Amino acid sequence: MKLLHMTIRAALRALRRNKMRSVLTMLGIIIGVAAVIATVSIGQGADAAVQEQIRSLGTDLLMIVPGATTASGVRSGWGGVSTLTVADALAIAKDCPAVQETSYFKRQIVQVVAGDKNWSTAVQGAPPSFFRVRQWPVVLGSAFTERDEESVGRVAVLGQTLVEQLFGAGHDPVGSMVRIKNVPFRVVGVLEPKGQAMWGQDQDDVIIIPFSTAQRRVLGTEFLGTVDTILVTAGTRGDTSAAAEQAKTLLRQRHRIQSDEDDDFTVRNLEEFARASQMASQVMTNLLLSVAAISLLVGGIGIMNILLVSVTERTREIGIRMAVGAKGRHILMQFLVEAVALSMVGGAIGALVGIGAALLVSRLAAWPTLLSPPVVLGAVLFSGAVGIFFGFYPARKAARLDPIQALRYE
Amino acid sequence: MTADPLIAVRDLWKVYELGDVEVEALRGVSLDIARAEFIAIMGASGSGKSTFMNILGCLDRPTRGSYRLAGADVAGLSADARAAIRNRQIGFVFQNFNLLPRTTALENVELPLYYGDLPLSEQHDRARAALAAVGLTGREHFVPSQLSGGQQQRVAIARALINQPALLLADEPTGNLDTHTSDEIMAIVQHLNREQHITVVLVTHEADVATYADRVITFRDGMVVGDSRQEARRVAVAGARSERI
Numbered sequence: 001m002k003l004l005h006m007t008i009r010a011a012l013r014a015l016r017r018n019k020m021r022s023v024l025t026m027l028g029i030i031i032g033v034a035a036v037i038a039t040v041s042i043g044q045g046a047d048a049a050v051q052e053q054i055r056s057l058g059t060d061l062l063m064i065v066p067g068a069t070t071a072s073g074v075r076s077g078w079g080g081v082s083t084l085t086v087a088d089a090l091a092i093a094k095d096c097p098a099v100q101e102t103s104y105f106k107r108q109i110v111q112v113v114a115g116d117k118n119w120s121t122a123v124q125g126a127p128p129s130f131f132r133v134r135q136w137p138v139v140l141g142s143a144f145t146e147r148d149e150e151s152v153g154r155v156a157v158l159g160q161t162l163v164e165q166l167f168g169a170g171h172d173p174v175g176s177m178v179r180i181k182n183v184p185f186r187v188v189g190v191l192e193p194k195g196q197a198m199w200g201q202d203q204d205d206v207i208i209i210p211f212s213t214a215q216r217r218v219l220g221t222e223f224l225g226t227v228d229t230i231l232v233t234a235g236t237r238g239d240t241s242a243a244a245e246q247a248k249t250l251l252r253q254r255h256r257i258q259s260d261e262d263d264d265f266t267v268r269n270l271e272e273f274a275r276a277s278q279m280a281s282q283v284m285t286n287l288l289l290s291v292a293a294i295s296l297l298v299g300g301i302g303i304m305n306i307l308l309v310s311v312t313e314r315t316r317e318i319g320i321r322m323a324v325g326a327k328g329r330h331i332l333m334q335f336l337v338e339a340v341a342l343s344m345v346g347g348a349i350g351a352l353v354g355i356g357a358a359l360l361v362s363r364l365a366a367w368p369t370l371l372s373p374p375v376v377l378g379a380v381l382f383s384g385a386v387g388i389f390f391g392f393y394p395a396r397k398a399a400r401l402d403p404i405q406a407l408r409y410e
Numbered sequence: 411m412t413a414d415p416l417i418a419v420r421d422l423w424k425v426y427e428l429g430d431v432e433v434e435a436l437r438g439v440s441l442d443i444a445r446a447e448f449i450a451i452m453g454a455s456g457s458g459k460s461t462f463m464n465i466l467g468c469l470d471r472p473t474r475g476s477y478r479l480a481g482a483d484v485a486g487l488s489a490d491a492r493a494a495i496r497n498r499q500i501g502f503v504f505q506n507f508n509l510l511p512r513t514t515a516l517e518n519v520e521l522p523l524y525y526g527d528l529p530l531s532e533q534h535d536r537a538r539a540a541l542a543a544v545g546l547t548g549r550e551h552f553v554p555s556q557l558s559g560g561q562q563q564r565v566a567i568a569r570a571l572i573n574q575p576a577l578l579l580a581d582e583p584t585g586n587l588d589t590h591t592s593d594e595i596m597a598i599v600q601h602l603n604r605e606q607h608i609t610v611v612l613v614t615h616e617a618d619v620a621t622y623a624d625r626v627i628t629f630r631d632g633m634v635v636g637d638s639r640q641e642a643r644r645v646a647v648a649g650a651r652s653e654r655i
Contacts, residue, residue: 006524017512320508323469324522324569325497327490403469407508 011338025306026346028299033350033379035292041358043285045368062232063268083264089230096246100235103133104227113179114166122206125214133231141174141189149210156185159206160193300390307394319406332399339391347383417443422475435461437632446607450620453629468492501570505582507562509554516550519568540568560591580612
């Protein structure tokens with residue numbers, strides 16, 4: 001215990017004696033640890049954001065949109081041609097065993113007016129089932145009902161962003177009137193905020209009205225019964241790929257597509273979408289982590305290098321210590337403690353720099369970051385391990401010196 | 411003098427292999443040194459006296475032969491066991507002082523205690539007392555570069571004696587000092603021998619320094635060629651400062 005105390009004191013003094021050299025030696029470890037902590041924080045932040053988006057969309061949700069994306073020759077982008085109908089949506093719900101429920105909507109960007117304010121937003125005509133399928137509860141007021149749908153009711157449910165733009169944040173708009181293309185609508189509810197979609201769109205910038213009303217009064221009647229998107233939920237078992245497969249087969253039948261022709265629609269599995277985006281962030285994190293690991297390795301080699309120099313410089317000191325009774329393991333400990341002190345102090349500084357960098361990134365670039373204490377602790381401890389690993393060789397070299405030669409060393 | 415000598419070496423050989431040439435540094439040295447003796451070892455460089463000192467000091471092992479220190483065979487001990495003996499039973503004083511640079515006198519004196527069992531609290535007290543005994547009170551926190559050669563050697567003597575060893579090995583302790591300072595250092599060494607009965611083995615090639623000893627052993631070509639007792643030159647201890655060593 002006494003010896004350990006003395007050894008640590010001697011090691012810290014030796015490092016203080018060569019301040020500049022110690023700091024430069026630590027630099028590799030500092031950069032390595034800082035990089036690890038910053039990347040892991042940013043990576044975990046990105047992961048958490050993706051998870052949040054998945055939750056906000058509902059992972060068992062499939063979106064079916066018109067248009068081909070895989071055929072050669074002339075193609076229209078998805079959503080470009082209205083090939084999907086309300087009947088398609090109902091048929092999928094009825095005939096596909098893996099499907100629990102379907103919904104659908106038509107969507108258009110329109111200027112919405114309330115009092116003296118107006119705002120360009122997405123008007124979505126959808127049946128009441130939309131709120132269930134999309135797992136999007138109404139937090140103020142209530143959603144419109146089947147009766148509104150049947151009676152072509154002029155009622156609307158507003159997204160949070162639209163409420164802020166038209167009525168101001170915190171204001172309860174239920175009961176107020178808004179005008180869409182000069183048609184007055186009564187606000188009956190406000191949707192729960194959902195935030196950004198994976199593709200960066202503000203999901204709360206929306207107004208939802210009954211599908212029938214949208215068709216007849218707002219969005220035009222030229223393709224009566226067509227929809228922009230069919231939403232499909234896979235049910236409690238959540239087998240989205242089976243649901244996707246069944247819906248695809250059924251739609252090909254209904255659209256009379258020959259076996260050598262491409263689909264005139266695209267099924268998008270949001271779970272796959274989420275997984276892909278998660279994978280991308282994972283790949284990025286791994287890449288940065290390996291760069292950070294290399295920096296730690298280089299830092300360790302730097303420590304080894306400096307300790308070897310130090311052992312040579314202090315050969316006489318080692319000889320003196322041995323002459324007065326230091327055993328090999330005392331000398332070994334002394335240099336190992338120096339190595340660990342170098343790397344751990346470097347690790348601690350690196351941790352502070354890394355945390356600072358992560359905070360700075362989330363502040364400046366508005367990237368989400370997530371600091372995790374186990375990672376910070378782990379990085380510092382790992383740098384200590386680097387010190388032991390790379391300090392061992394120089395320390396052993398010192399411990400194995402011959403006391404007579406060490407004493408004579410000039 | 412007791413019948414049981416402190417040091418008993420028998421037919422001691424040390425052979426170095428330099429490439430394919432064998433160098434015989436010691437060729438069958440046999441010697442007894444009694445407790446409380448003051449011995450000077452003389453000889454030209456290359457005579458084997460330094461090799462002999464290294465073996466006596468347990469810094470090195472003989473190739474052949476036996477070495478008993480205080481009755482125990484130490485010739486074949488492991489490096490760790492020899493380190494423990496150096497720590498407790500032997501004190502070293504070197505020509506170039508061999509103090510740790512940029513380290514205070516107090517900490518230099520404490521150094522052997524780091525590797526012993528003495529509690530930390532007693533360490534400082536004992537080191538202070540040792541420094542006082544060599545007349546360096548008030549210089550505890552000086553580093554070697556702030557001390558004169560004589561003062562540095564006195565710090566080294568305090569360090570050598572901190573664990574109250576039976577044997578003090580001095581390798582040319584006055585080699586780097588002027589005549590006056592040499593006398594001071596030799597006075598301290600002689601005082602230690604006379605008053606505290608510490609066995610002193612001193613290596614020197616200065617005949618003048620050897621006159622302080624009771625017995626002069628001469629080495630040549632790895633063998634003892636002379637062993638004579640003499641009436642040691644007495645020196646007055648300067649002041650009372652080495653009184654309590």
